[in-house]
Amino acid sequence: MDNWVEAAKAVINFEKSLQIGSEVYAMWTNCYRYRCIKAKIVKINNKSFMVELIEAKDGYEIGTRINLPNFINPKWSTNNRVFTTEI
Numbered sequence: 001m002d003n004w005v006e007a008a009k010a011v012i013n014f015e016k017s018l019q020i021g022s023e024v025y026a027m028w029t030n031c032y033r034y035r036c037i038k039a040k041i042v043k044i045n046n047k048s049f050m051v052e053l054i055e056a057k058d059g060y061e062i063g064t065r066i067n068l069p070n071f072i073n074p075k076w077s078t079n080n081r082v083f084t085t086e087i
Contacts, residue, residue: 011071014084018044024082026051026066033058034079039066041082047073049082 018024018041026039037057042065043050053064068082069075 008071015049015070015082018049018082020044023054024049024051024084026053026068026082027078028066028068028080035060039082051082 020041020043022041024039024041025036027034027036029035035058037053037060038055039051039053041049042052048067048069050065050067053060053062053066056062069080071081
């Protein structure tokens with residue numbers, strides 16, 4: 001249980017550190033396909049992040065905007081989120 005709590009705290013702290021212009025990887029699924037594309041944060045809402053793709057990949061163009069949930073949003077999952085570029 002403690003490991004899960006620590007992991008959740010790490011995700012929340014990471015998300016709190018994000019600012020407009022922060023570069024991240026956007027991860028989501030669409031039509032049963034997993035996507036992971038480099039993006040930048042363009043808007044921060046209470047329960048989500050609006051990202052703009054800065055890499056063209058998998059049929060998506062640079063500049064495409066995608067809304068992704070943050071950790072407190074029930075739609076958040078390990079396949080539907082933003083994460084650091086420092087992997």
